[in-house]
Amino acid sequence: MDNALLIGLSRQTAMMREMSVVASNLANVNTTGYKSQSMLFDQYLMPVASEQSPDKTLTFVQDYGQFRNLADGEMRATGNPLDVAINGEGFFKVQTPQGVRYTRDGHFQLDDTGQLVTSQGYPVLSDAGTPITFAIDEGHITIARDGTITTSRDGISASEQQRGKLALVSFPNMQALRNEGDNLYVTDEQEQPAANPRLIQGSLEGSNVKPIVEMTNMMEILRSYQSAQNLVQSADDMRRQAISQIGSPA
Template sequence: MIRGLYTAVSGLITQEAKQDVITNNLANANTTGYKADDIAVKQFREVLLQNYDGGNGSKPVRQELGSISLGSRIDETKTYFTQGMLNQTNKDMDFAIDGRGFFSVQRGNNTYYTRDGHFHVNAQGYLVNDSGDRVLGRNSTTGAVEPIIVNNGKIKSDDNNNVFVNDRLAYTFNTADFQDYNALKKVGDNLYEGQAPINGNVHVKQGFIEKSNVNIVNEMVNMMTVMRSFETNQKMVQIIDETLNKAANEVGSVR
């Protein structure tokens, strides 16, 4: 009975975590380049049930009755990197990646990666994202990777990811790709942390932004399913608690 209580509580914890992920997905349904998350759930190790009988002699014989699960637990949070729909804005500062790849941005001394190409120019003349992180490019003269400076110039890019400032070739977007997207880690502000980026074939389109890949209808259905599962586990906890109360205070009592 106690084991059943633990199983139901583990279900409550799991469903609460799934609800948090769904809520976050819905909150970011309109966030540029956001990728939806989901939680992978797996069972705890199953326990083998067995008993002993007297056997034919004095030595007891073990009999296997089956197995019982100890409940569920969170395995991992998985991000779905499917392509979001590209929305044409015709704005010079809007960029979208069509297919695989990421923009690279600088925050402090660290480099992070993002699919969010909604950029603008800050007071210092740097091309930055909405969080103020500087967008990185490869200098066309020196070949060095550095923040892109636009100042008051007009920015334009071509099909080879070259960046022109006032019709002069100045940079190439320092885009990156990864062999295994599962190794990427979300660090907040629509940024990812990753190791060993590769120079993949990344296609940047100017005048577009990539919308979130969150499917609102699916998320609402998942939310209702999670709520029903949570209510079921909650009811099981109440039933087991009432049963334990009766076993402790009523069964075997002397009147």
């Protein structure tokens, strides 16, 4: 009975964490550049868990990590020249008070000083590791496929100037990225230039969350949780019945 309770509780604990991941996916279905996540589960074998176990081996549920789906989200044209979508591999670099962070959210804007910043006001970094700043009269901004930024005054090609190149980086282990809020990631992995960068100016990458899939997962988790709850309840009822019989006078 103790084993049944422990097995049921281990499964319920894992499913609670899985439900939290599914809820996070659904909450970010409209978040620019968001990558959905899923839980990774494994069996945990407990040898000699109880003398009452015939084979001396019990199997518990163990969630040992999360998997991030790095597939591209849907590309949405916005017409805003400061919106930039990444098609394929890579992350933008931004400077935050906590240090350099990474994001797929290319919804950029200019602050009061002409600096290119994220929606949260964090400076976007160039491949040289410096912020990108524009002059007041530079009204035509062009961002090339490789991230090179050029500007011109009043659309005159003779006045074109290069203002730097957006940093686009990748990592040896992309699954090591950790969410840090504000659509930002942090990692201990060594960054490296993204191979064959492909940027699309005037577009944004949508979330790759599939709401119908996530809702289906949520219903399956609820059914599995209820099944585990029934197992726990049955084991508890058996325990109560055994105690009642043992405590009854002969």
